[in-house]
Amino acid sequence: MTPDQEELIALFVTVGLSRQKALETLKNDFVSDNLIKAIKEAGKNGGLPSEGKMLLYHLATKIKSQVVHHLPFIVKYICSGKIDSVQRLDAALDFLLSHPSDTLDVKSFEEACGVGIVVSPEDIERVVEKLIAVHKEELLEKRYRFNTGLIMQDARLQLKWADGKAVKSEVDLQILDLLGPKTESDLVPLQKSDKKTKSAKQSAAVKKDLDIDDSPSTIEGAQSSLTISELMKTKVHFHKPGENYKTEGYVMTPNTLNLLKEHLKRTGGQVRTRFPPEPNGILHIGHAKAININFGYAAAYNGVCFLRYDDTNPEKEEEKFFVGIKDMVEWLGYKPYKITHSSDYFDQLYEWAVVLIKKGLAYVCHQNQEEMKGFNPPPSPWRDRPIHENLQLFEDMKNGKIDEGEATLRMKITLEEGKQDPVAYRIKFVPHHRTGSKWCIYPTYDYTHCLCDSIEDITHSLCTKEFQNRRSSYYWLCNALDIYCPVQWEYGRLNLNYTVVSKRKIGKLISEGIVKDWDDPRLYTLTALRRRGFPPEAINSFCAEMGVTGAQSVVDPQKLEAVVRNTLNLSAPRRMVVLEPLKITIINFPFPKSSDVQVPNFPNDPQQGFHVVQFDKEVYIERSDFKELEEKGYRRLTPNQPVGLRHTGYAIAVSEVIKDLSGKVAEVKVTCQPVLNQKPKAFIHWVSHPLEVEVRLYERLFMHKNPEDPNEVPKGFLSDCNKDSLQVVQAYADVSMKLANVYDKFQFERLGFFSVDPDSNSMKLVFNRTVTLKEDAGKV
Secondary structure, three states, X not given: OXXXXXXXXXXXXXXXXXXXXXXXXHOOHHHHHHHHHHHHHHHHOOOOOHHHHHHHHHHHHHOOHHHHHHHXXXXXXXXXXXXXXXXXXXXXXXXXXXXXXXXXXXXXXXXXXXXXXXXOHHHHHHHHHHHHHHOHHHHHHHHHHOOOHHHHHHHHHHOOOOOHHHHHHHHHHHHHHHHOOOOHHHHOOOOOOHHHHHHHHHHHHHHHHHOOOOOOOOOOOOOOOOOHHHHHHHHOOOOOOOOHHHOOOOOOOOOHHHHHHHHHHXXXXXXXXXXXXXXXXXXXXXXXXXXXXXXXXXXXXXXXXXXXXXXXXXXXXXXXXXXXXXXXXXXXXXXXXXXXXXHHHHHHHHHHHHHHHHOOOEEEEOOOHHHHOOOOOOOOOOOOOOHHHHHHHHHHHHOOOOOOOOXXXXXXXXXXXXXXXXXXXXXXXXOEOOOEOOOOXXXXXXXXXXXXXXXXXXXXXXEEHHHHHHHXXXXXXXXXXXXXXXXXXXXXXXXXXXXXOOHHHHHHHHHOOOOOOXXXXXXXXXXXXXXXXXXXXXXXXXXXXXXXXXXXXXEOXXXXXXXXXXXXXXXXXXXXXXXXXXXXXXXXXXXXXXEEEEEEOOOOOHHHOEEEEEEXXXXXXXXXXXXXXXXXXXXXXXXXXOEEEOOOOEEEEEEEEEEOOOOOEEEEEEEEEEOOOOOOOOEEOOEOOOEEEEEEEEOOOEOOOOOOOOOOOOOOHHHHEOOOOEEEEEEEEOHHHHHOOOOOEEEEOOOEEEEEOOOOOOOOEEEEEEEOOOOOOOOO
16 A cells, blocks of 8 residues: 555545545545545535534535536535435435536526425424324334335435435334334244245345346356346346436436437437447347347337347348348347448438538548558548538548548547547448448548437447447537437457457358358357257346346356256257167067057156157167166166166166177167166167157367467467367157157257257258256367
């Protein structure tokens, strides 16, 4: 600890902070600076009344950056005792946020803060007495188990400027007067069943992990008790529509409140979000989180969410990506309020660019891409060229009179990261899929995104953390054009280990023949996850479980697989399939011909129905379920150990082992007997009169957690690919699956969860292994 820091800690202690709290405050530069200024201002105003000390700390933590210049003004009121409670201070801050005018109306300010209003003990007594009377019957019934918070809440509404402690004391006093002292029965805790208590504890644990202020859940396989909408409603505290100005860092102008009023009139106070993907690739697991957050927040507040294609880069956009994005949004269970495109607004965006030039806030620049690279490129020599020249040059750009790369339109703004004058328009002689050859200049993300949000009256522009350094240009641009300005909120990205999601790198995997296409089940694109058999509700649950924090989430695929496993365990019917068949002949088959066996679709829930399989003298079992030589701990079929056949009521015992010319076991002849008193050590699955199917077994595509990290994989991500990530086997299946449809999901008994692949046809079914029954510790 430096002497300067010790001095600040000592200063903070003078206003009532403990040393520990002072140390914590010191870690937050914004709060520390505010508190230092507040203490100095208090000194200038003759010091503080006793109740004013902690108000200074409250002021330092609650004041927003957009009104921090009013800090001396508020401190003056605290020192004079005119603002003497947290309620009055919060009201003062709210007033300042909602009145951005340079000239402050002191009379209105004091009315809003209740300055001069005195709530007497008699006023408190009278209001509490009325509220006690309202709840008297319930109070007498429940006694001290009654929730007094209801009375306190109503009292707060009626006694806005009363001292909270005085109100609480009066409530307690009047309840004591009504009920008398607590009896022994009042002190006996309520009995809860163990099951309910355990469930409540588990629920509390999961909810804590989902809190926006905490790190993402690390509970293996835990199913979130909250949907994404419930999570957004209970754990995420964004501004209300029309209260944009209350958000930290939001930039106010003299016209902001009028624009917000007009915005509310257009939307009726509706929450509006948008999901704005670029149509130049297939969505991946990280996009699933973005979809859930944007659609989930809108759903939580009965709002709407737009699907807006950010189609400003025509050379990389393809129709299949537009269709694929819409399909994946709908597959996850969301219906867009409207499907829009940035290109819908090209005319308006161009007009606004002209307005910026006329205001001297944008200029045409001839620096090339190479010259503008990096964080400290040389300043543009064309930054101060005359407005009329910029207007003419920009029109020439639009009319195709300037070659690609020869000019850009740049905005006069410095981003948070220090980058100056981002590009608003560039020249591209590429036809657009929707506007054809009308335009040869296209707007950039920095220019387009906030303006499209404004046009669509978006209330909450929710985006990942890497866009935080664009927030200044977002607010600057809307305010420079004097149009409605939404609020940008950032959250941490979701990333998975053992994979790549870069469109360019996935393209490389495809071109190198390592994977077949964007929907190859070894990838973590949403189309690939669907093809592999991941249920959309499991992906949504996983996103909810990760929570909504500012921290970037990097998790192992096992966490996603655990949620998938839990979901499929409740929804995927059971079937018997043998991946590596070994023929078993029952020499004393007890029936004259094949027998029908009823097999439950869900053994733990027979009410969900049965399917029928044939049981005959020739059956097939997994080759791994027979060993000619016994091994310790092996519980299945051996020459000296019988084994049960699932669902038949029979056990088989080895009679003869038949081998082929190479010495490999080709057939095992057995005898069978009913399973009565002596239960075998294990029961195995089997098939008879089988259906031949193809089964694709997937493992991780990459061998290292971070295949893109040169420290882990010096030769690059392509060198890290697992050559055994796909194994194709010809298997024998329960014939009842003959009518299965694409994407139908099953649990193959004792093997894992599998989904019907789109490659299936009338001649042969193809199954993809979705996940194993348990996490495999021996994975690559």
